[in-house]
Amino acid sequence: MASTAIVWLRRDLRVHDHPALHAAAAEFEHVVPLFVADARLTGGRFASAPRAAFLRGCLADLDAALAERGAGLVVRDGRPEELIPALAAQVGAAAVLWTSDVSPFARARDRAVTAALSAAGIAARPCPGNYLADISRPRTKTGKPFTVFTPFWKAERELERRSPLPAPGRLRLPAGLERGAPAPGPELADVLPEPFTVPGETAGRAAMAAWLDGPVDAYAARHDDLSGGTSGLSPHLRWGTISPRELEQRTLDRGGEGAAAFARQLAWRDFYAHVLLSFPDNARLEFQPRFRALAWHEDAAALRAWQEGRTGYPLVDAGMRQLAATGWMHNRARMVVGSFLTKDLHLDWRAGEAWFARLLLDGEPAQNNGNWQWIASTGVDPAPYFRRIFNPVLQQRKFDPQGAYVRRWVPELANVPLERLAEPWSMSAEEQAAAGCVIGRDYPAPIVDHAEERRVAIDRYRAVSA
Ligand SMILES: Cc1cc2nc3c(=O)[nH]c(=O)nc-3n(C[C@H](O)[C@H](O)[C@H](O)COP(=O)(O)OP(=O)(O)OC[C@H]3O[C@@H](n4cnc5c(N)ncnc54)[C@H](O)[C@@H]3O)c2cc1C
Numbered sequence: 001m002a003s004t005a006i007v008w009l010r011r012d013l014r015v016h017d018h019p020a021l022h023a024a025a026a027e028f029e030h031v032v033p034l035f036v037a038d039a040r041l042t043g044g045r046f047a048s049a050p051r052a053a054f055l056r057g058c059l060a061d062l063d064a065a066l067a068e069r070g071a072g073l074v075v076r077d078g079r080p081e082e083l084i085p086a087l088a089a090q091v092g093a094a095a096v097l098w099t100s101d102v103s104p105f106a107r108a109r110d111r112a113v114t115a116a117l118s119a120a121g122i123a124a125r126p127c128p129g130n131y132l133a134d135i136s137r138p139r140t141k142t143g144k145p146f147t148v149f150t151p152f153w154k155a156e157r158e159l160e161r162r163s164p165l166p167a168p169g170r171l172r173l174p175a176g177l178e179r180g181a182p183a184p185g186p187e188l189a190d191v192l193p194e195p196f197t198v199p200g201e202t203a204g205r206a207a208m209a210a211w212l213d214g215p216v217d218a219y220a221a222r223h224d225d226l227s228g229g230t231s232g233l234s235p236h237l238r239w240g241t242i243s244p245r246e247l248e249q250r251t252l253d254r255g256g257e258g259a260a261a262f263a264r265q266l267a268w269r270d271f272y273a274h275v276l277l278s279f280p281d282n283a284r285l286e287f288q289p290r291f292r293a294l295a296w297h298e299d300a301a302a303l304r305a306w307q308e309g310r311t312g313y314p315l316v317d318a319g320m321r322q323l324a325a326t327g328w329m330h331n332r333a334r335m336v337v338g339s340f341l342t343k344d345l346h347l348d349w350r351a352g353e354a355w356f357a358r359l360l361l362d363g364e365p366a367q368n369n370g371n372w373q374w375i376a377s378t379g380v381d382p383a384p385y386f387r388r389i390f391n392p393v394l395q396q397r398k399f400d401p402q403g404a405y406v407r408r409w410v411p412e413l414a415n416v417p418l419e420r421l422a423e424p425w426s427m428s429a430e431e432q433a434a435a436g437c438v439i440g441r442d443y444p445a446p447i448v449d450h451a452e453e454r455r456v457a458i459d460r461y462r463a464v465s466a
Helices: 019-027 049-068 080-091 104-119 149-158 201-212 215-222 234-239 244-254 257-278 289-293 300-308 314-326 331-344 349-359 365-375 392-399 404-409 429-435 450-463
Strands: 004-009 030-037 074-077 095-099 123-127
Touching: 004 019, 004 080, 019 030, 019 095, 019 123, 030 049, 030 080, 049 201, 049 234, 074 080, 080 104, 095 104, 104 123, 149 257, 201 215, 201 234, 201 244, 215 244, 215 257, 244 257, 257 365, 300 314, 300 331, 300 349, 314 331, 314 349, 314 392, 314 404, 331 349, 331 365, 331 392, 331 450, 349 365
Parallel strands: 004 030, 004 095, 030 074, 095 123
Antiparallel strands: none
C-alpha cells in the first residue's frame, strides 16, 4: 500500500516555504492537504465576518495552487480530534503534519488531536512555519521566558534559521477520496465597504514582492506616517499566505536601514507569540496582577461612540472608521485609539480587544492581546502607565501633519483648516460655518476632555499600584 500523510492546514494557507507540506511531499507517496472547518472558530468568542470571508478567499486560492500540483484541498466540517483520526484511518495515513501554533485554544486543540492520533498509532508531527524561529526557545539568563522585547529580539536573532523552502512539485491524493468544499459565504467586498487587501497566497506574494522592491527602504523613516509607510502585510502573515521566515530572509537579502528596521519589527510578532505561549493566562487576565484590581468603567454609550468613530477626536475617529471600512488600521492609530479607550474613557481593554478581534483581518489572539495589554499598560512590558497615555491632538499633528489621513476617514472635516483639524471644536462659529462643519451637528463635540481624563487615569492606575 502506498504511504500516505495528511497535512492539516490551519492558518498557514500557502504552498511556498511550508515545512509540513514540503516534508509530506518529500516523504510520502500520497498527500492529503486538509482543512477542517471548526465551528468553534467560525462561531466562537472571536468570530469575525471579515476574517471568515478572507479565509474563504485564502482557501479558494490555496485549492487552485494545490490543484495545479495535482491535488486540490480536502475540506471537512467538524471537530479535528474526531475527524482527523477517522480520515487518517480511511486513507491509511501513517502521519499527520501541521504547523504549530501558540494560542491556548490552538494548543488545547492540538493536544486533543495528538492524543487521538497516538491512540490510533498514527504519528503527530508539529512543524515550524508560523514564526521566524522557534519561539519556545529564547530564555533569559535565569532560564525564564522574556517579558521585554529588546532582549527577546537579541536572543531570537541568535537562533538558527530555516532556509526558505520551494513549493512542492507534484502532489498525489489517494484515489477515490472525496474532496468536499468550504461552505459558501459572502465575499470580502460584501462584508467590508473597502477591503484592505486581497486574500490568498497569490495576492500575498505579489504584495510581498512589491513591498520589498522599494517601499521597504523608507520603512525606518516612514512607518509612523498615518497615510502609509508600512507594508500592509499583516493579514497575509496572520493567515500564513506569506511565510514570515521567507519574508525575513528576503528582507535581510535586500539590506539597508529600512530593511533592518522592518526585520526587527517582524520580531514583535514572534515576541507576542512567545509571551502568549509562556503566559497563556494573559488571554483573559492582566499580566501584572496589581492591575487586575482596576475597576473599569461601564458606559455602553461611550463604547459605542468609540466603536463608531464618534468621539469628537479626529484621529481616534479616523482610526475607528478605517477599521470598520477596511478591516485594518495603521499601528499608530491602533495605539491612539487603544490609549483613548483605556485611559480617556477608562473602559476595559478587553472590550477593545473584542472589537478589534471582530473586525481586523489580521486579528489574532497573541498579537491582539499582547498589543492591547501594552497600550493598557497591564502587560509584559515594564514602561510605567503614565508614559503610555497618548494625547490624540498631539499625535495627529505629529503623524498626520498634512491632515490627509483624518480628512480621508472623517469626511465631515474635509474643509476644516489644517491649523484647526486636530481640535475642530476650537473653531469659531464663523470658521465652522465656512468649513461646513458645525460642531455638535456635523461632527461631535469631544465626548471627554483629554487633559482631565489623563489625570483621572493616572489616579486610577496609581491607586492600585502601591
Ligand atoms: C491595540 C493594538 C492591537 C493590535 N492587534 C493586532 C492583531 O490582532 N494582529 C496583528 O497582526 N497586529 C496587531 N497589532 C500590531 C500592529 O498594529 C500591526 O501588526 C500592524 O499595524 C500591521 O500593519 P503592517 O503589516 O503594515 O505593519 P508593518 O509595520 O509593515 O510591520 C510588519 C509586520 O510586523 C509585525 N508587527 C508590526 N508591529 C507589530 C506589533 N506592534 N505587534 C506585533 N507584530 C507587529 C506584523 O506582523 C506586521 O505585519 C496591534 C496593535 C495595537 C496597538
